[in-house]
Amino acid sequence: MAKKEIFKKYIFLAVLAGIIGGVVGAGIEKTYDDLISNKLQSSISVRKDLGKEFNNNVFSEESTVQSIIEKSSPAVISILSRSSHHDMNLPSADNPEFIGSGFIVSNNGLIVTNAHVVNDSDKSYFIVTSGKKMYPIQEIKRFPEDDIAILSINASNLPFIKLGNSDQVKQGQKVIAIGTILGNLQNSATTGIISATNRQITASDPMGTSEATLDNLIQVDASLNPGDSGGPLLNLSGEAIGINFATTEGAQNVGFAIPINNLKTLIEKLNKQ
Missing domain, CATH: 2.40.10.10 (Trypsin-like serine proteases)
Incomplete structure (x- = not known):
């Protein structure tokens, strides 16, 4: 009889433990599900915020570029x-x-x-x-x-472009080039980035009659074309940081600009004469 009572107690305790375990397990599972759900919702929210921020940044940059082209x-x-x-x-x-x-x-x-x-x-x-x-x-x-x-030229009250500081240009920096391409498409604009600085190239004039080696050039991936030579290379503050100079024959999206500080040095010399 005593053995039966002890056996019943074991059965009761086992059933009770099972019930408690089931309840606790269900609670843990619910807590885990809630944790995963909260993290998922948080991740989705972060992605939405990042996407919104990215779109806002793209829109802001496009507006800046459009404004600079219009003003310059x-x-x-x-x-x-x-x-x-x-x-x-x-x-x-x-x-x-x-x-x-x-x-x-x-x-x-x-x-x-x-x-x-x-x-x-x-x-x-x-x-x-x-x-x-x-x-x-x-x-x-x-x-x-x-x-x-x-x-x-003999004129006054003309619009002009401010000169920036070409010593501060960085690789990867966004730039804008404006010029007259193909001989008659006036004020055509293109954008790109600074691919490298301190480049040296040997260039010839369009007729191939003379060559010159130039140092410290700014390399850009903006699509420069014949006729762009002499036009401004602008930063996103609307300042000229270079003078569009040359494209590489046979290569796409490889152009060069003369640092604007070279011009500033020449102007200073002329003003002292």
Whole structure:
């Protein structure tokens, strides 16, 4: 009889333990499920926040680029050339032709471009603004060793582009290039990043008549085209950090710009003369 009572007690305790274990197990399972669910919801929320932040950043960058192009384009000019011995009786083939780009750096008509764009002393040069106004170039100061030319026209109250600091450019930095591509598509804009700095290349003029080795160039992946030479390379503050200079024949998305600090040094020298 005593053995039966002890056996019943064991059965009761086992059943009770099973009930308690089931209850506790169910509670643990529910807690675990709730924990997983909360973490999943938190992860989804974080992803949504990151996605929203990414979209906002993309939209903000696009708006910035659009604003810079809109504000800077009036200060970007096209350069035309014509034989200095132009005869008005000659056919239209002797009319001025687009040869490159440039940009205004002061409101009184100081303009910068590449020296190779205006290297022919037997030609006369003109600039055309985005508003289709044409001005003859009054003076050209060429610096072939830097492939920079500083031009002046007789005008005032012109829009101009501020000069940045090319010593501060970084690899991967977003940039904007504006110029007259393919000879007649004025104020075309393209974007890219700085691929590298301190590049050295040996470049020749379009006719292949002369070569120059230039150091400390900014390499960009922006799509530069014939006619972009002399146009501005801008940062996202709308400042010129370079002068578009050359593309690499046979390679895509490889272009170069002359650091704007080279120009600033030349302007300082001219102001001291």
